[in-house]
Amino acid sequence: MAASLRELRAKIRSTQATKKITRAMELIAASRIIKAQARATAAAPYARELTRAVSALATFTQVEHPLTTEAENPERAAMLVVTSDRGLAGAYSSSLLREAERLVEKLHQEGKEVDLYVSGRKGITYYSFRQREMVDSWSGFSDNPRYDDAREIGAELTKAMLAGQVGVEGDDSGGPKDDDSDEAHDVPAVDEVHVVFTRFRSMLVQEPDVIRLLPLQVVEGEEKPADDEVLPLYEFEPSSEEVLDALLPRYVQARIYFCLLQAAASELAARQRAMKSATDNADDLIQQYTRIANQARQAGITQEISEIVGGANALADATAER
Amino acid sequence: MADDLLRVEVVSADSEVWSGDAEFVLARTTDGELGVLPQHAPLLSVLVESVVLIRGEGGDTQFAAIDGGFISVADNRVSILCEQAALSEDIDAGEARQDLERAQSDSDDEDAARQVRWAEARIEATEKAG
Numbered sequence: 544m545a546a547s548l549r550e551l552r553a554k555i556r557s558t559q560a561t562k563k564i565t566r567a568m569e570l571i572a573a574s575r576i577i578k579a580q581a582r583a584t585a586a587a588p589y590a591r592e593l594t595r596a597v598s599a600l601a602t603f604t605q606v607e608h609p610l611t612t613e614a615e616n617p618e619r620a621a622m623l624v625v626t627s628d629r630g631l632a633g634a635y636s637s638s639l640l641r642e643a644e645r646l647v648e649k650l651h652q653e654g655k656e657v658d659l660y661v662s663g664r665k666g667i668t669y670y671s672f673r674q675r676e677m678v679d680s681w682s683g684f685s686d687n688p689r690y691d692d693a694r695e696i697g698a699e700l701t702k703a704m705l706a707g708q709v710g711v712e713g714d715d716s717g718g719p720k721d722d723d724s725d726e727a728h729d730v731p732a733v734d735e736v737h738v739v740f741t742r743f744r745s746m747l748v749q750e751p752d753v754i755r756l757l758p759l760q761v762v763e764g765e766e767k768p769a770d771d772e773v774l775p776l777y778e779f780e781p782s783s784e785e786v787l788d789a790l791l792p793r794y795v796q797a798r799i800y801f802c803l804l805q806a807a808a809s810e811l812a813a814r815q816r817a818m819k820s821a822t823d824n825a826d827d828l829i830q831q832y833t834r835i836a837n838q839a840r841q842a843g844i845t846q847e848i849s850e851i852v853g854g855a856n857a858l859a860d861a862t863a864e865r
Numbered sequence: 866m867a868d869d870l871l872r873v874e875v876v877s878a879d880s881e882v883w884s885g886d887a888e889f890v891l892a893r894t895t896d897g898e899l900g901v902l903p904q905h906a907p908l909l910s911v912l913v914e915s916v917v918l919i920r921g922e923g924g925d926t927q928f929a930a931i932d933g934g935f936i937s938v939a940d941n942r943v944s945i946l947c948e949q950a951a952l953s954e955d956i957d958a959g960e961a962r963q964d965l966e967r968a969q970s971d972s973d974d975e976d977a978a979r980q981v982r983w984a985e986a987r988i989e990a991t992e993k994a995g
Contacts, residue, residue: 585880592876592944596909596937690878690948777939780910781896789911790935793948800878 548843551836555829562825568631569818572811575686576746579808583743586804590797597759597794599777600787608784609705610791611759617734620650621658621678621703623696623756623799625740625806626666628685632810633817635741635749636665642751643739650737658703658731662696662803678703678731686810688803690796696803697796699730704757706732740802741809747816749809756798759791869903873919873943875929877950883919883929890943891918892936899936907939914982916953916990917945928953930990932983951987953994961987 601611624643626636643666647657661667661680670677679699684692736757741749779786870886890901893915901908912934919927934947961984968980 582879586878588874588876588881589878589946592874592937592946595944596935596946599909599937693878694948777907777909777937780894780899780908785895786909786911786935793934793946796948797878 548836548839551832551839555832555836558825558828558832562822562829565818565821565825569815569822572815572818576808576811576815579686579804579811583801583804583808586797586800590801593790593794593797597790600779600783600790603777603783608787608791610701610757610795613758614734618655619658619731619733620655620735620737621660621700621733622646622650623660623662623700623736623738623802624666625738625802626661626663626669626685627806627810628664628682630665631817632814633820635810635813635817636663636669639739639741639751640666640669642753646737646739646753655735658733660696660700662692663806684803686807688800688807690800693796693800693803697792697799700736700757700799701792701795703730703733704736706730738799738802740806741813743805743808743812746812749812754798754802756795759794870922871901871903871905871941871943873945875917875919875931875945875950875952876947877931878948882950883927883952885921887919887921887943889918889920890936890945892945893917894936901936901938901943903941905938905941909935909937912936912945912947914979914986916986916993918993926994928990928994930956930983930986932979932986949983951990953990956987956991958988958991958995961991 622643624639626639630636650657659670659675659677661670661677662682663685664682667677667680667682681692681696735755738754738756740752740754742752743749870888871890873883873885873887873890874881875883888903892899892901892912894910894912896910899908899910912931914932915930917929917931919929921927929945930951930953931945931947932949934945934950937944937946965981965984965988968977968984971977971980
């Protein structure tokens with residue numbers, strides 16, 4: 544009996560230690576969410592102004608740009624999966640990867656091949672374990688993305704997209720492009736770019752979401768400008784083409800930055816929730832173990848008393864018989 | 866009064882660097898220097914790595930280093946969009962010089978060249994302000 548009492552106490556102690564750790568992680572995640580949200584708010588003006596500029600351009604010019612033109616028959620799509628670097632965030636990564644698999648399935652059904660671009664160590668492990676080839680991957684910033692990270696990813700995806708457009712232009716017959724013509728690029732050409740990330744709806748709700756990043760659909764929620772806010776007739780310097788050339792890649796980067804920030808906030812919220820329930824479970828376990836330990840302790844005492852009483856009685860009987 | 870002032874916003878990718886009313890804005894576009902006074906025609910233009918001058922109401926002047934980007938002018942609203950921006954008063958000139966030296970000694974790829982131009986813009990901003 545005493546041995547099991549010792550075992551129980553050891554269990555209680557180790558559960559208490561675990562609880563301290565999960566509690567600390569919960570608090571860290573909670574404080575970081577606030578920072579992540581502040582960053583998302585701080586990034587909002589840039590995205591807003593950029594969207595205004597792009598929609599002004601799109602409204603007043605008829606410029607064809609490779610990044611906005613739909614391929615006639617898209618046959619290759621890039622998928623950027625934004626996952627976390629670390630686990631301990633409940634179902635965060637697995638539900639995101641499930642969404643990604645759904646998108647792959649859908650794209651395959653549409654007859655498109657899928658190139659994988661992965662951000663976050665969890666996603667990288669997932670795909671490398673399944674021996675699925677990734678074109679490129681990034682990690683190390685999932686809970687604290689910087690704009691530079693978004694720029695790197697954006698540049699890579701834009702390059703892939705532009706490589707695809709060059710292929711189309713080079714093939715005047717208008718049919719499917721010759722694959723061998725642009726196989727020389729170090730990035731495989733794609734006709735579309737999709738992003739799978741987790742949208743931060745609120746502290747309690749984060750949903751995996753898919754957006755099609757490229758070709759750009761500039762109608763960002765606000766369609767044409769509302770009647771009361773007529774977009775002015777802009778002049779473009781040096782020319783609308785050059786402004787568009789400079790503007791669109793930045794717009795893509797800003798969108799990716801937005802996705803990374805959303806994913807970071809979601810990851811932290813998911814981690815906070817997971818760690819909170821881990822702490823609660825630890826509390827429950829400690830309580831259970833304490834009850835069993837108390838029971839064992841009392842049973843031990845009762846047994847000792849009855850042994851002493853029994854021994855004393857036996858002794859008393861023995862002396863009385865003499 | 867509100868008609869005679871420009872509402873200026875300097876916005877970088879991760880924050881709003883400066884916003885307020887101004888009488889005059891001077892920026893350097895790919896085509897050359899561009900001065901904006903109130904009632905300027907709507908304009909969207911590409912900026913190079915440079916220093917933007919903003920003369921506020923009453924003559925106090927702000928200098929902001931930017932690493933390229935855009936300027937959009939419409940209805941007396943001026944937005945300067947760039948990936949990185951810093952006001953002269955927030956720039957540590959010594960740090961910028963160190964950055965410049967480090968970037969210059971780096972390999973001459975595109976990224977390093979951008980770092981060089983950004984560091985130069987920051988140094989220029991502190992010199993103009995000082």
